[in-house]
Amino acid sequence: MHIQFLTAGGIRTRVIESGRGEPLLLLHPVGFSADVWLRNLADLGARRRVCAPDLLGHGFTDLYDDRGDIGHAALMTHLEALVDRLDFEQFSIVGSSFGAQLALLLCLRMPARIKRLVVVGSGTALQTEAETVATLGKTLANGSSAFDTATWDSCRQRLANLCFDGTLDFDPLILSQLTAYAREGAAQAYKSLLAAMLDVNRARPFRVAERLNEVAAPTLLLWGRQDPRASHARAEAAVACFPRARLHTIERCGHLPFYEHPGEFNRTVSRFLDAL
Numbered sequence: 001m002h003i004q005f006l007t008a009g010g011i012r013t014r015v016i017e018s019g020r021g022e023p024l025l026l027l028h029p030v031g032f033s034a035d036v037w038l039r040n041l042a043d044l045g046a047r048r049r050v051c052a053p054d055l056l057g058h059g060f061t062d063l064y065d066d067r068g069d070i071g072h073a074a075l076m077t078h079l080e081a082l083v084d085r086l087d088f089e090q091f092s093i094v095g096s097s098f099g100a101q102l103a104l105l106l107c108l109r110m111p112a113r114i115k116r117l118v119v120v121g122s123g124t125a126l127q128t129e130a131e132t133v134a135t136l137g138k139t140l141a142n143g144s145s146a147f148d149t150a151t152w153d154s155c156r157q158r159l160a161n162l163c164f165d166g167t168l169d170f171d172p173l174i175l176s177q178l179t180a181y182a183r184e185g186a187a188q189a190y191k192s193l194l195a196a197m198l199d200v201n202r203a204r205p206f207r208v209a210e211r212l213n214e215v216a217a218p219t220l221l222l223w224g225r226q227d228p229r230a231s232h233a234r235a236e237a238a239v240a241c242f243p244r245a246r247l248h249t250i251e252r253c254g255h256l257p258f259y260e261h262p263g264e265f266n267r268t269v270s271r272f273l274d275a276l
Contacts, residue, residue: 009065009085012061015052016034019046020049022115023048023089024048024092026051044269080110097124098122101124116217120257123234128209133200146177155174159173159256164260173259209238
């Protein structure tokens with residue numbers, strides 16, 4: 001496993017990389033960084049080249065594009081440039097929460113290049129506009145509680161609020177979070193992105209819930225039964241909307257199944273990616 005900084009679309013981007021083989025892109029939730037995949041990179045990289053970037057405005061990647069933007073369009077332009085910069089011809093994607101919405105947009109924009117897709121606990125990908133606005137309001141409040149007063153305890157509480165078992169060991173993530181949140185402008189960049197996501201008219205062109213039937217890649221929906229941000233019932237209903245999809249549910253699990261239950265998560269994703 002190693003970390004590199006590269007330039008994609010003019011944006012200095014941090015990427016955590018593990019393994020060799022077929023490419024796999026991991027896209028983290030809004031307000032986090034690639035460090036959330038620390039319990040998955042080694043296992044998923046056993047037979048693949050796994051790349052986990054910090055999205056635009058997140059972690060240690062530049063906070064804005066060259067026009068000072070951080071909305072959906074800027075994020076997608078950056079991701080499209082990034083997969084080219086990584087020399088990903090054909091690749092699979094695992095996206096969590098907002099990262100799953102971005103993954104679905106990539107599938108819709110470059111269908112011939114996406115082999116398989118894993119959607120992890122994503123409200124923004126499946127909910128109605130009204131539901132999305134309500135969920136994002138909670139996301140903004142929870143995230144701002146860590147960004148505005150970035151302490152060990154505030155970051156830990158933010159993570160605990162998202163997980164079924166709030167007593168999990170979050171220490172491996174917190175030091176990186178504190179460092180990223182301390183960057184000048186990080187809190188404002190987070191709030192600017194959430195403002196763009198909450199602006200229904202601005203966000204509407206990037207909705208995917210009404211376009212699931214257009215997703216060509218075989219798809220795995222992977223959900224925590226007790227996800228507080230993305231309804232499990234919504235995931236159950238959405239399976240039939242994809243041309244080729246199935247749902248795997250992890251019990252006693254919240255919004256971060258890759259961190260809460262890494263063993264089951266890694267095995268399930270690996271089997272799906274390995275399937276013919």
